[in-house]
Amino acid sequence: MDSSMKIAVIGAGTMGSGIAQVAAQAGHNVVLFDTRREAVDKALAGLRKTLDKLVEKGKLTTEQADGIHGRITPASDLKELAGSGLVIEAIIEDLVIKQKLFAELEGIVATDAILATNTSSLSVTAIAGKLKHPERMVGLHFFNPAPLLPLVEVVPGLATDAALTTRMMALMQAWGKVPVVCKDTPGFIVNRVARPFYGEAIRIYEEGIADMPTIDAAMKSVGFKMGPFELMDLIGNDINFTVTKTVWEAFFYDPRYKPSFTQQRQVESGRLGRKSGRGYYQYDASGAIVPQTSAGSLAEDPAGHAQAAGSLRTSGDPAEVSNVIIERILAMLINEAADALFWQVASAKDIDLAMTKGVNYPKGLLAWAEEKGAAHWLRVLERLQATYGEDRYRPSPLLRRMAAH
Ligand SMILES: NC(=O)c1ccc[n+]([C@@H]2O[C@H](COP(=O)([O-])OP(=O)(O)OC[C@H]3O[C@@H](n4cnc5c(N)ncnc54)[C@H](O)[C@@H]3O)[C@@H](O)[C@H]2O)c1
Structure with missing residues (x-):
């Protein structure tokens, strides 16, 4: 498979425009289609600006930038995708609309053309479910921003030809990406394993153990680039809440993934994060956090219960509070990674690669679990389970096995 293969990208929004750039940078001719022609025009104008900046910084020559831009052709009709060898779909996250699109595509592209979906939360198997040839369909899950984040989760559906998965791994490598193979299960690797980073942080806040800036600072002190609340504000609380709800529902309401009222209220109040100027924090026009002193800021904890004297779990000593935050969130993350491995969602190597290359852990x-040993993390979880009596904290069978060795 070489760069002479024509790529089609459907959906010219956040993800489609980034994926089109990645494919064009790898030397492919790309056709970009969206039902809204203005979205394609906006994507191409945005790409021009990005490429100009890269030229200014000396990362690309003018010829290279012109070449990349010139390789992307806008399409106004799905039929223009006829000669494509690989079609990557990045449209609205709706199963019925995606199924309809792929059924239509089957009548347009060649019988040996590969069909890929960038879905985050739907089943690849379900999207391929209505196809005459589901063996040629695969998930290629890029991360936002696609040109910058190296991870791609390659997700075979139940009917996907095994050779296609191997071909896609090679292609993604040729595009300079870090591909991992992942079972078609809810949230794939990253959106499943990362859930406790947000969910457990919110629980800690809701219980009054610490306020949001304290929780963020604790997680940054162990190397995370952003704290959970800062990151939720960046992702968008609407998007983060939807992913949490979708994963929870897809796991048949497993309490481990249960969403929180705190996040729901953020969404209901329109505090979506940076994009709306306010989320858990308030932002100024430049996107910087505005320090809050007045009542009404959630980060400042209007309920006044953060670090309350009666807090169940800590004495309120800052070092102890920070340790509790880190241990609870890390224990839940490690448990989730171990459980994903236990259920053979991906290999241990790919689970670790996914979190470092997809979300910058x-x-x-x-690997982190090994530093203190699995037995340490098992003890943390067992203590949490005993304290709360909740299935949410049940240790993975694999964590138990790791601890026993
Ligand atoms: N945004 C993310 O962080 C992210 C990350 C990974 C994967 N995804 C997935 O990628 C897909 C796209 O997400 P996005 O954030 O880029 O969305 P977006 O809203 O930015 O863009 C979607 C585009 O698809 C177009 N569209 C809708 N229906 C269409 C159709 N039937 N045919 C052609 N075009 C159509 C819309 O006009 C829009 O321009 C979704 O499946 C999403 O789950 C998103």
């Missing part, structure tokens, strides 16, 4: 979680 400072270390792979399974």
